[in-house]
Amino acid sequence: MTPILHIGNKRLSTWSLRPWLALKKANIAFQENIIPLDQEDTRDTLLALSPAATVPVLETAGRNIWDSLAICEWAAEQVPSLWPEDPALRATARSITASMHSGFSALRNELGMDLKREKAAKDMSVACWRDIETIQALWAHVKTGEGDFLFGDWSIADAFFTPVATRFDTYQVPLSTDAAAYVETLLSDPVYKDWHTAALEETWDAPFH
């Protein structure tokens, strides 16, 4: 069975974007099924896939895998180059990925990803500014200096920060020169650009976003 990646609207679903990028970068064949968020039947549709009632979900022959990071790890078991080869770098890549997966709630709440939103600055709380500062410090801390991505070649860590890059761009967040260059790298990546183009073509409304 070709795996099916169930995702939310490309315009809005940050968590869906991450494993979608990883599967594409790994050249793993999959079908894609979009479940529009914020619709009357969204929750029932999601509950039919997993009790977590969230996207993304990867439907495989054996079982459904919910959660963006679990799906990325499933992909990395088949294509290990989705993580850096060097064990120390791999541990660091997993650390920064986990920081994104479990943290930065102020940024996530205040600067929602909306790829159709007009670019403009927005008032932000101190907690949100602190998240922005921390993310830039983490990028500077881990960046190897080889290649444009965090660990040289593209890795799952870059997938986890691509939605952050869209937020920094949409809300015109002032960034250090190095952070701005990294954001540009993520947003000009051809695989990400395919997602972005499709997002702009979507017509669903999003009343709760």
Ligand SMILES: N[C@@H](CCC(=O)N[C@@H](CS)C(=O)NCC(=O)O)C(=O)O
């Ligand atoms: N920790 C989960 C979070 C997934 C999540 O919150 N997904 C959102 C969409 S981006 C969702 O499905 N929300 C349910 C809804 O909007 O009904 C993951 O990493 O996959």
